[in-house]
Amino acid sequence: MKAKTILLALGCVAVASLLLTSCTGHPRRHHRPDPEVMLRRLDRRVKKLELTEAQTRQYEEIRTRFKGDLLNDISRFKNTHNIIRTQLMMDDPDIQAIAEELKQRMAGSPDLRAKYLDYFVEFYHILDEDQRQKVLKHINRRLKHVERVHS
Numbered sequence: 001m002k003a004k005t006i007l008l009a010l011g012c013v014a015v016a017s018l019l020l021t022s023c024t025g026h027p028r029r030h031h032r033p034d035p036e037v038m039l040r041r042l043d044r045r046v047k048k049l050e051l052t053e054a055q056t057r058q059y060e061e062i063r064t065r066f067k068g069d070l071l072n073d074i075s076r077f078k079n080t081h082n083i084i085r086t087q088l089m090m091d092d093p094d095i096q097a098i099a100e101e102l103k104q105r106m107a108g109s110p111d112l113r114a115k116y117l118d119y120f121v122e123f124y125h126i127l128d129e130d131q132r133q134k135v136l137k138h139i140n141r142r143l144k145h146v147e148r149v150h151s
Helices: 002-022 035-047 053-088 095-107 112-124 129-150
Strands: none
Touching: 035 053, 053 095, 053 112
16 A cells, blocks of 8 residues: 555646646746847748748749848847947946936937838738748738737
């Protein structure tokens, strides 16, 4: 009887540990803006659409511009972050100067997200109807996931 109880307890602990470790989610590094990771994920999704040769050429042209903008924007963000961090570490940081610096840098890129949405629209227009349906299905799945997570 004692052996059965111990075995049952060990089994429960094993199942509980499996459940807990599978529910931890993505590690924080998953959300770092790594351009190469982002581009690989993008390429993997585009590969599923089975583009024609002409579509592939157009995609590669869009991807090249996208990559250039992405690298530039991430570099600018990191540079701004380093400047702000350096100024905040001073004994008496000038908050007004930091705010002005941020305003000036933000004015240089008024709406970053709009630029990337334009890339998506440009890509969407090179797709045929079946490919567009696949993309829309993927977007709907992601939206449902976001709704579940945030509700």
